[in-house]
Amino acid sequence: MPNDVVLSNDVVVFIAFACIVVTLTAVLLVIKRLFFPSRERATRLRDVVRAVPRADQQNQSPIGKVDHWLDRTVYLSGLDMGTGTAVALLVIAVLGTGGITLVLTENPTLTIIAGIFTAMIVLCWLEITKRRRLQAFEIQFPTALDILSRAVRAGESLEQAIDLVATASRDLVATEFRRCSKQLEMGLSVSATMEAMTQRIGSMDVRIFSNTLSIHRELGGNLPETLERLAGVIRDRHEYIRQVKSVTSAGRLSIMLVLALGPLLFGYMFMFQPEYGNALWQDPTGRLMLIGAVISQVAGIIWVMQVLKRDY
Secondary structure (H helix, E strand, O other), X not given: OOOOOOOOHHHHHHHHHHHHHHHHHHHHHHHHHHHOHHHHHHHHHHHHHOOOOOHHHOOOOHHHHHHHHHHHHHHHOOOOOOHHHHHHHHHHHHHHHHHHHHHHHOOHHHHXXXXXXXXXXXXXXXXXXXXXXXXXXXXXXXXXHHHHHHHHHOOOOHXXXXXXXXXXXXXXXXXXXXXXXXXXXXXXXXXXHXXXXXXXXXXXXXXXXXXXXXXXXXHOOOHHHHHHHHHHHHHHHHHHHHHHHHHOHHHHHHHHHHHHHHHHHHHHHHHXXXXXXXXXXXXXXXXXXXXXXXXXXXXXXXXHHHHHOOOO
């Protein structure tokens, strides 16, 4: 049997038709989100008042963890859509890219690689967007605490102060405090509201803030002064983190260059020395070497991410 896979005209037409349908579906979903948002207002309202379950109440199976990660990533990335819509668009993008690749190359292996690569690009973009918004949240959070402290000192209730912070802030800070304000209006307790915020953000600063409000609600105390001190502590911690990043910037840059060296060399071989690159694809031993290289690269990236991960 020949090694090359030859597709019939009917199969090519079917794949092209499927790609067109997938593309039109994606366009219609985007149009629906932009011009017909009223149908999803009820769903958004249920999502606003829904409290995130505690860690011990969540599904700890691998599928449950992936579902929780995807739900949290889509929310924190700022996409104006639900997790189901985001997953549908991701599947459409993967199928569309794979179908186009199969029509152009008639190579199933490249089709699978193109689909996986598309999924990785989309998921990495979501993760990067989420982290940028969380970093902006951490920078703006002390200012939000100052506003909350001044509002409480001026005689506003805690619920009114939280609503004021939502109005005066922007980006993720405004979104989170507005969500907390809506939850309090719907009758959720302060402790449950702050716990839900902690579960969504997953920040040490928010966790301390949540514990502060819960303790004050039960025992009382000078809340404005406590919030001012907390804002000062958070600013000092961020200053320390910036100093650590400045000192270790050269080492982190070296690690990133080493990680990028393998893929860059691989791309150079296929672009400027195709005889070596094609030999890797065509020879069974070469394919095994490529699989081992990809696995080693992924393992190295995961290890480096764990090393560079900060928890202070």
